[in-house]
Amino acid sequence: MKIAIVGPAFPYKGGGAHHTTELAHRLVAAGHEVTLESWKAQYPSFLYPGEQTISRPEGVPYPDTRRTLAWYRPDGWIRTGRRLRSFDLVVLVVLSPVQIPAYLGIAYGLGHKAGGPRLVALCHNVLPHERKPYDVPLMRRLLRRTDGALVHSAQQAQLARDLAPGTPVLTAGLPAHLPTPPGGHRIVVPDAEPANHLLFFGMVRPYKGLDVLLRSLAEIDDVTLTVAGEFWGGVEDTRALISSLGLDSRVELRPGYVPADDVPKLFAGADALVLPYRTATASQNVFMAYEHGVPVIATRAGTLADHVREGVDGVLCEPDDAESLTDALKRFYAPGEPARLRAGVKPVDAEPHWELYLDQLLSR
Structure with a gap:
């Protein structure tokens, strides 16, 4: 044809x-x-x-x-x-x-x-x-x-x-359909100590719920976050929200497009990728996390929940609900859970x- x-x-x-x-x-x-x-x-x-x-x-x-x-x-x-x-x-x-x-x-x-x-x-x-x-x-x-x-x-x-x-x-x-990380799949170390660090990755737009994640992060202790990606409407509103929540020392912003060569290092330092989307159709970010051996914390928006196995390679919560996301973060960081969920991650065929x-x- x-x-x-x-x-x-x-x-x-x-x-x-x-x-x-x-x-x-x-x-x-x-x-x-x-x-x-x-x-x-x-x-x-x-x-x-x-x-x-x-x-x-x-x-x-x-x-x-x-x-x-x-x-x-x-x-x-x-x-x-x-x-x-x-x-x-x-x-x-x-x-x-x-x-x-x-x-x-x-x-x-x-x-x-x-x-x-x-x-x-x-x-x-x-x-x-x-x-x-x-x-x-x-x-x-x-x-x-x-x-x-x-x-x-x-x-x-x-x-x-x-x-x-x-x-x-x-x-x-x-x-x-995203490039495989250099050197192939990331090696999963089930008994690795958690870094108490989370990742939000990709274009930052209101429907992706970064503000919900920040409010949830403020409710738990000793966990940090990197936000890496382009900010659709500018970064100032996000900086103001971070300051108002007292999270300046716990949230790192990396505005701008992330080249493929920089992606493995970002995921290597994270316990989980967080997808706090209010709405979604389909996302490659679940696949990307699993390609790098990283569990996913996601909402049940769109098709996200179709790719995350609750309690096996990730944790699910309700969209646009800071309380539900806070509960998901706490469940993820229960003793032994980060390593157990990491061990359940497999690259997608x-x-x-x-x-x-x-x-x-x-x-x-």
């Missing part, structure tokens, strides 16, 4: 670019001919308050990648669609509604002629966690324009069906997840 994937790839950073690239590699390994259509300018800078690109690739770039799409060139969107008319399948990787005008331009260029390519929206989020007034009409229009959608949870599938009742929607869990994912993407 001749397949075009339209989405971010290196030099764009983060999970979306990793996923798009890994998907291209996997489809080629399955015997398909794949072109990856990426961006030279994906978003206006005022819509993304951080660094959009990186200078060195993380993982193996896909060789047949074109970087011609730009948010400010609608003529390029239509030309791309026309050029893809000879393909069997065109996959639009949707990370934000900001991409949708370009995707509608590509769809227009593809046309509706008989025998043309099947058009699928691969939605990491059907709608953003923090929504703008234009998000719903844009996503509804895109879904109605496609031949189908692939989403990453049952909740997201229902949301897509509500927006576009006539559009077929398939569901497959988001498979692991991504192969069956990818097999199902490709089956769903390619099905009609």
Whole structure:
């Protein structure tokens, strides 16, 4: 099958670019001919308050990648669609509604002629966690324009069906697609003494509940925290909350994107990764923690609880509930528990997840 994937790839950073690239590699390994259509300018800078690109690739770039799409060139969107008319399948990787005008331009260029390519929206989020007034009409229009959608949870599938009742929607869990740590999997030491140190990792946005974690941390003694990642709306509100809770000496902030080479050291110093999300669709961070031999403390938001085995390799609590998270932290730090939970951690076998994912993407 001749397949075009339209989405971010290196030099764009983060999970979306990793996923798009890994998907291209996997489809080629399955015997398909794949072109990856990426961006030279994906978003206006005022819509993304951080660094959009990186200078060195993380993982193996896909060789047949074109970087011609730009948010400010609608003529390029239509030309791309026309050029893809000879393909069997065109996959639009949707990370934000900001991409949708370009995707509608590509769809227009593809046309509706008989025998043309099947058009699928691969939605990491059907709608953003923090929504703008234009998000719903844009996503509804895109879904109605496609031949189908692939989403990453049952909740997201229902949301897509509500927006576009006539559009077929398939569901497959988001498979692991992040680079393996240098040297392979981290060695787990079951009887290691806990460091009394936790990690919050990744982009800091309100829906991820860092403020809930800080309030819970203030209720327990002698545990420290590193927060490593870009701050979506700036770091000052978080600094003020830390000071108001008396946590200045216990919380280290590392604002900014964390390069892949720095990730193993961050996880090596942590007893657990904490995911205090208020809402979630799918996250690679559970897989990343397990790849580094680290247990997870997470809320039951979205699909997070599907990947954490309570009392085996992590601890679960209720979302947006500081009291529940405080209880989870106390349970995690019960005598002997950090080492026992660490011993239960196993890296995720991504192969069956990818097999199902490709089956769903390619099905009609």
